[in-house]
Amino acid sequence: MKTDSPHILCINPWIHDFAAFDFWAKPLGLLSIAAILREKRLQVSFIDCLDRFHPKESKKIKVFWDGRGPFRKTQIDLPQGLENYGKKFSRYGIKPQWFAADLKKMKKPDLIFITSLMTYWATGVKETIEMVKETYPDVPVILGGIYASLCYEHANKDTLADLVVKGPGEQQLKKIIKDFTGFEFEDSNLSGALDELPFPALDFQNKIAYAPILTSRGCPFSCEYCASSYLEPEIRRRSPENVFREIEHWHKNFNIQNFAFYDDALLVNSKLYAFPLFEKIIASKMDVWFHTPNALHIKEITKQAARLMFMAGFKTIRLGLETTDFSKNRNHDAKVMENDFYAAVENLKAAGFEKKQIGAYLLCGLPEQNLDEVEISMYLVKQTGIQPVLAYYTPIPHTPMWERAVKYSKLDLLEHPVFTNNTLFPCVNSEVDLKRISQLKNL
Ligand code: SF4
Incomplete structure (x- = not known):
């Protein structure tokens, strides 16, 4: 049994869409996993590709009275099959070069968790994983979340994830960490009772709006x-x-x-x-x-x-x-x-x-x-x-x-x-x- 605490990187991927706006949505599942791993004394890092408050942001950041606000957006090519759709398509979130720099400057992770939300944001997830694999080709990537659960076969076929996970992640966490890093932790609070979980690690963000x-x-x-x-x-x-x-x-x-x-x-x-x-x-x-x-x-x-x-x-x-x-x-x-x-x-x-x-x-x-x-x-x-x-x-x-x-x-x-x-x-x-x-x- 490995006892050195592994370094786990958690990533919230980009959105690819015709429109997107920050309506108070955060990846609560992923941040809950991050909080559990932190509580179990693993080293945990978090990169939010949708971070509106990234330290490199030089534009004036709009924050509405209720905390909401627009994401940074960059126009990208329309997806295959929609080339003639006639509407602009964008990547929402931080610049790819900021993401690459953030990945490179951290201690090399032992395992990477990436979440996913809307099924139709699949290409944003795919691009995020590709970028991660460019920097860390030999670090396993685990993909979970809603797209992964609802489009399991597609996520397996279309992304470079090493493992696609269906459903809530908490109860699968111990096995995944052990299988990929050899590290074991005690999991008596991960039986499914919500009161036993730590609060999602919102404090991993650069700013909590x-x-x-x-x-x-x-x-x-x-x-x-x-x-x-x-x-x-x-x-x-x-x-x-x-x-x-x-x-x-x-x-x-x-x-x-x-x-x-x-x-x-x-x-x-x-x-x-x-x-x-x-x-x-x-x-x-x-x-x-x-x-x-x-x-x-x-x-x-x-x-x-x-x-x-x-x-x-x-x-x-x-x-x-x-x-x-x-x-x-x-x-x-x-x-x-x-x-x-x-x-x-x-x-x-x-x-x-x-x-x-x-x-x-x-x-x-x-x-x-x-x-x-x-x-x-x-x-x-x-x-x-x-x-x-x-x-x-x-x-x-x-x-x-x-x-x-x-x-x-x-x-x-x-x-x-x-x-x-x-x-x-x-x-x-x-x-x-x-x-x-x-x-x-x-x-
Ligand atoms: S099934 Fe879905 S849409 Fe219907 S009430 Fe429940 S959460 Fe809302």
Whole structure:
């Protein structure tokens, strides 16, 4: 058994896309792995290819009041098969020469972990791994995260990763480290209980502009277009005390004011979880602000939930409405009923939220979707005074809707994940509908 502590490099890869913006997203899975390895006394380094605050950045860095901001972007060639698409395509994140310099100046790693997010950012992951292999050709690269889990075969075939890992990494970590470095550590806190894990190592960043928080993993619903239940088949929750300690940690020790909940089911079973957490935050009198980019379940926004969220400091509320077609024929999401939507909006307004703080996501671009439905939904949402927020459909492997999307799409979705990019509206096949979507955007 090797006892020297190995050096593990964790990397958040570039994004390749038509547009990208820092909506409070950090690679929490990778930073959780980094925190565990640090706790186990391994040497850990982190390079964030999406770092908006890289020390070499000479442009003025825009930071919005809520911590969000634009990534640096560099135009690159359109991916193969989309050469004539007619829109600009970019690499988002730090310059390649900064990345290369950062790789070279550190102590040579023994093992490299790279994460991945959106499936259609696959080419950004591939480029990141290629750059790493140019500097360290003999250091094994382990690729994990969402693209790796959902497009496992593609990631194996298309990238230079030495191992592609599916699903949550914590429970696989001990074996991977042992297999690739010979180093062994004690793993009794890695059984899957979330309260036993250290907080994600957000402090590895050059600057912490905000803290994304996960109070749970998984979702009790199973919407046809969503991969949550594939990625996290089991619902796991943290105790309110544990989540509160994390918020307090980032606020008191790192002066963080903005927090974004990235849960799939923040308000589900709220009497046991969310409410005690919000009550603790209110009692602490911490001056903190919360945002919910991942959408809240409308049914759960009772008067009490709305009041507690307002008092705890929620500033951005996003509701998972998807459509206002509440008819029985609607089969892609049965969790929201008409009355629940109107009641949720009323409860939020009565609690003190301003209309401009509340948005409702409406899904657009589903296979065979009638766009009249989207337009009617937009008007109905606007009538309540809140903002409709169009969410463009991305076909995702391993979701119930995937087969239908593949069959219906004008693009070969099985050829490469880049064709699932929602900017391409993969499941909107007629020019008339594409024009209509532009008009809806302008609405
Ligand atoms: S879309 Fe939201 S509610 Fe539906 S399964 Fe996914 S995470 Fe759950």
